[in-house]
Amino acid sequence: MSDLLRLATAGSVDDGKSTLVGRLLYDTKSVLADQIDAVTRASVDRGLATPDLSLLVDGLRAEREQGITIDVAYRYFATPNRTFVLADTPGHVQYTRNTVSGASTANLVILLVDARKGVIEQTRRHAAVMALLGVPKLVLAVNKIDLVDDPASVFATIVAEFSTLTAKLGWAPEDVVEIPVSALHGDNVASRSANTPYYDGPSLIEYLESVPVDAERGREVGLRFPVQYVIRPRTADYPDYRGYAGQVAAGTVTKGDEVVVLPSGTRTTVEKIDTPDGELVSAQPGRSVTLLLTDDVDISRGDTIVAAADAPEPIDAFDATVCWLGDKPLRPGARLLLKHGTKTTQAIVGALVERFDEQHMASDPSPESLSLNDIGRISIRVADPIVADDYSVNRHTGSFLLIDPAGGNTLAAGLVGDALTAVEVGTAA
CATH class of the missing domain: 2.40.30.10 (Translation factors)
Structure with a gap:
């Protein structure tokens, strides 16, 4: 199991995404005391009796004034079992582009619905986008479950409709989990709640800590290394240095590998793998490195270095x-x-x-x-x-x-x- 989980939130306006993220940060003790004090003061100014945890996430002034999220807010938090990078995305239809951006690198998406509204148009749109983006895991958080008269029946109805939708979108049942929550009160967020006796599954954080994710995407194909920058220091210490900087997008690169530069088709060999912390023997997907090659090859930004044994046709x-x-x-x-x-x-x-x-x-x-x-x-x-x-x-x-x-x-x-x-x-x- 990877110790890093990249996740995003999505949902319609006022479903409580930012409040849920604020609750996650608060319950995992990932915010400083002065931040809580600032949020408490702002909440009092709004006439609220309890801290508005959504303010821990809605950093833009326009968002604070409107009480909505209009940009992607990235937050980092951790539990004893895992580290998280979270993107809180907007709910308005016109900001779907931000939702796509936030979810594009996610291992898991938390899709919220308001228990009073159920599965609505934006829910279906977001689920379709997540399916197309290939997000591996999906959590349906049925929020504000404390505000409906018959929570057990409402939850069952929403789960049934959502399960039908995700099956049609290509998700396997084991990759989708539904959890009834109250982000405002913390029910089933950090710990299981006695207020939902009809639900016997994990709390949200328990699931996030335990869900298996593919931490090494990009192994399905051979090396793919898009060249971002050509490094030529031209100093007395490095008179002939020519390195090609970028991030390993797929596969693995190892010193001595035979590679092909595309689109030119030139073949050469990896002589050295440099990083700011020293030389590496090999580099995995997601690692930013500088490759030095044995031959003087004409390479520029936008070219791609690939494994010779698995060189695709441009x-x-x-x-x-x-x-x-x-x-x-x-x-x-x-x-x-x-x-x-x-x-x-x-x-x-x-x-x-x-x-x-x-x-x-x-x-x-x-x-x-x-x-x-x-x-x-x-x-x-x-x-x-x-x-x-x-x-x-x-x-x-x-x-x-x-x-x-x-x-x-x-x-x-x-x-x-x-x-x-x-x-x-x-x-x-």
Whole structure:
């Protein structure tokens, strides 16, 4: 079991995400006394009798004034058994792009629903996005369970509906857990509550501490090392130093490995693996290193160093699943920038193959456009080939962004291949 869990929260507006995160921080003693004092004072100013724990997370002034989350807030906390990196994401529909960003690297997502509202449109949208992103584990936190008249019946109804949804989205039953909670009062957050006798499962923190996660993603394929920067100090101590800095996106690199530089196809050997802390014999996925090669090779930012035994063919045309995040609709023929790893290149959108209706689990073939928050499959052609794997094989090398060439705004999160294949869909009427 990994001792680090990356998780994110998601849900609709006012479902209590920030309060739950504040409760997690408070109950794990991950906040300082002066922070609690500041939150208490702010809560008193608002006329509240108890501290508003959501203020531990909502750091932006606009968020504090509105009582909502409009940005991704990252927090770090720990228990005796595990360390956590948590992204608290916004609930408003127009901030779905932030939810995608926060969940893109998560091992687990806590999806909240208000027990009084049940599974709503935004719940289904977020669940669909998490499924497409390949988030391995999902927790449904049925919050505010203390505010309904018949909590046992309400919880059972919500669980049944959500289980049907996640099964259609491709999740295995063992990867989804439902927990009734009250973030405000702490029921089933740090410890199991006597107020929910109909529930006999773990508390939220107990589950987060024990859930197994894949701590070494990227082993499904050989080495993928996107070059971020070429290091040439040109000093008296290092007159001939030429290193290629980046992060291992997949596979493992070991001193002496034979590698290929793409897209040129030049073969060479890893001579040395440098880090600020000294030389390594090998480096695993997620490790930032500098590679030195035995041959003088023409390499620049955006090139990819791969294992010679598993060298993929660079691609310049492919199908992809995208979540459209732009305010203006996407139409065939759009000319955009595509950022894949450390490489940015011009791209043109071909056909819009289908649009996925996550509310009705249906597919709309050949739509005229994709609007804000639409999920669809499209074809793309790029000016410069990219070294990509299917997203179902590797999340890191199979993801990309589509960017507005004029303003630089992110317009879409994309997944190489048909990520919709695992989803049980029909045809829209």
